[in-house]
Amino acid sequence: MTPTVETINLEIPCASDFVGVVRLAVSGIATRMNFSIEEIEDIKIAVSEACTNSVQYAYEDKSQGRVYITCNLYKEKLEIIVEDHGKGFDMSEVEAIKANKEGEPMGDERSSLGLGMTFIKSLMDVADFNSTKGKGTSVRMAKHI
Amino acid sequence: MTPTVETINLEIPCASDFVGVVRLAVSGIATRMNFSIEEIEDIKIAVSEACTNSVQYAYEDKSQGRVYITCNLYKEKLEIIVEDHGKGFDMSEVEAIKANKEGEPMGDERSSLGLGMTFIKSLMDVADFNSTKGKGTSVRMAKHI
């Protein structure tokens, strides 16, 4: 009985240093799965955006926070889930703010453009966002080979 | 309270495809810690040897096996622990076999030179091997910055 899916788990501290490490690991996985160079670049950006959001927004006390990355390798697709157990957010609230200030800097971070989730959606074939205030956020994304 | 150690966890299936992914992730971590290029190469080989052994020898049923990699980042060193929950081995037995057939191919794998553990010991500052028959193997290694 060979499994139809192979799983790789990665868990990093809530620190900007390690987003690049996730990117490296994921690009290695995508290379092994024979994605094209362009697709690999797309996947790298998408997974980075999700990790960056968890690192930036999820935890009040970053020193205790962890970010969990799960890569599920199917025959025909790569699925990546990025999760945190942070403060979560109200998706409809964020959408409303974005609609109001299109292209304007938003949020606490002055240099943030509100592009993170947009990139994930536009670069991947599947992008599901799940966030519960007080519980955390989970982003499930997938790209077909 | 900032932690004195940051931990990154990685978990791969027991398959040769993913040893390179571990190597990539670890080389990223070592780069972030400002190890020299030479030291990074040493660390990559050492961690690969440990993962390769777990992939090659630990599990009768590879499809169910997992290999666990823990990277502990200290101010002055990088510690890496590679573990499997496989069949384990008797270290003294292996040493005895090696002493007898120095430089000769050993074990089931005809192309194996018995160099894996030697490399880990010679390339890292710390190398602890722990194996219990029927329980699994754990290799703890460290390199000082």
Place this chain on the structure above:
Amino acid sequence: MPLDFKITTSETNSVPVISVDGEIDIYTSPRLTESIGSAMANHPKAVVLNLENVHYIDSTGLGAIALSAENLSTQGGRLNVVCTKPQLVKIFEVSGLNQKNVNIYDIEAEAVKNT
């Protein structure tokens, strides 16, 4: 090594040229912001940012560039970005930054000339 990152600042015809080597993400973008900030200290008309050796940028990097461009334009200057990699150009397009105060060029000399 994959995660190496380097910024070098030089000057061509009195225009500060900032060249980046590596990946621009949440970890490295503060250093980029800082370098552009230092270049702006002498109130130049423009800063040229050469991304020819950048093989990765994401929304954090774009955010840093957008903020720097805004600061520059506030003091009457402009940010000319040299960028040839299709993947990067694509990201600039998706972000819409190239339609605001960031100008994209293929060749550094052109970016310097148009300041």
Place this chain on the structure above:
Amino acid sequence: MPLDFKITTSETNSVPVISVDGEIDIYTSPRLTESIGSAMANHPKAVVLNLENVHYIDSTGLGAIALSAENLSTQGGRLNVVCTKPQLVKIFEVSGLNQKNVNIYDIEAEAVKNT
């Protein structure tokens, strides 16, 4: 991309030259063994293995090379390896392979000549 791997086989003065690009480890070494095996099918006096573009090798890769060298010497041939990267040369030395039936050269032409 970091984990890309490629083997190309050519011939110089009737000597098969196998050039490897990428990392030789537990995943890729079977392909190397296979390529050397195919090159040996015509019973050449020697096979040249060019590792100039190999930036990583570990005990698995060395094992594959040692086994191939043994097979070659059994049929009266030899394995000449082109290897310049200090890190790789160091690994060959630690393994002791260069003192057995694997000959290390700096330059491909030399490795081909000495067959």
